[in-house]
Amino acid sequence: MADYAPLRLLATDADDLQVLATTLQDAVAKIGDIRFDARGRLLTVTFNRFCWEAGGGARVRSGLQLGSVLGVQARRLRRGAKDAVIELLTLTFDPGEAPGGVLTFSFAGGGDLRVSVECIDAVLADVSPPWPTRRTPGHDLSET
Numbered sequence: 621m622a623d624y625a626p627l628r629l630l631a632t633d634a635d636d637l638q639v640l641a642t643t644l645q646d647a648v649a650k651i652g653d654i655r656f657d658a659r660g661r662l663l664t665v666t667f668n669r670f671c672w673e674a675g676g677g678a679r680v681r682s683g684l685q686l687g688s689v690l691g692v693q694a695r696r697l698r699r700g701a702k703d704a705v706i707e708l709l710t711l712t713f714d715p716g717e718a719p720g721g722v723l724t725f726s727f728a729g730g731g732d733l734r735v736s737v738e739c740i741d742a743v744l745a746d747v748s749p750p751w752p753t754r755r756t757p758g759h760d761l762s763e764t
Contacts, residue, residue, distance in 0.1 A: 666747075681748035688739050
C-alpha cells in the first residue's frame with residue numbers, strides 16, 4: 621500500500637459521525653482497548669480497522685477519541701475480559717438536549733456501548749502503517 625495516506629477525521633455533528641461510522645465498520649478491538657477518563661471526560665478506543673477506502677486487503681491501527689463525555693454504559697460486554705475481541709457493526713447518534721445526545725457503539729454478538737455526550741466531539745486518526753490481511757469482512761445479507 622505504497623500510496624496509503626493515514627486518515628485523520630474530525631466529527632462535530634451527526635453527518636460527520638456517519639462518516640466515522642462508515643470508516644470504522646467491521647473494525648475490531650479488545651475490551652482492554654476501551655479507556656474512559658471520567659475526570660478528563662474522554663473516551664478512547666483503539667481499533668484495528670479494515671481499510672475500506674484503500675480497496676481492502678489491509679488493516680490499520682486507529683484511535684477514536686470522544687470528548688465532552690458525560691457517562692459510559694456497557695451492555696453485554698465482558699468488561700473483565702480485557703483480551704476479548706469485539707467487532708464494531710455501527711456507530712449511531714441519538715440526539716438529546718442540543719447539542720448533546722447518546723452515541724451507541726453496536727458490536728457483533730449484541731453488545732453495545734452507550735456514551736452520553738454534551739456535544740459531538742470526535743477525532744479518528746490512524747496511528748500505524750497498514751498491514752496486509754487475508755480476512756475480508758463479510759456480511760450475510762440473507763438475514764436482513
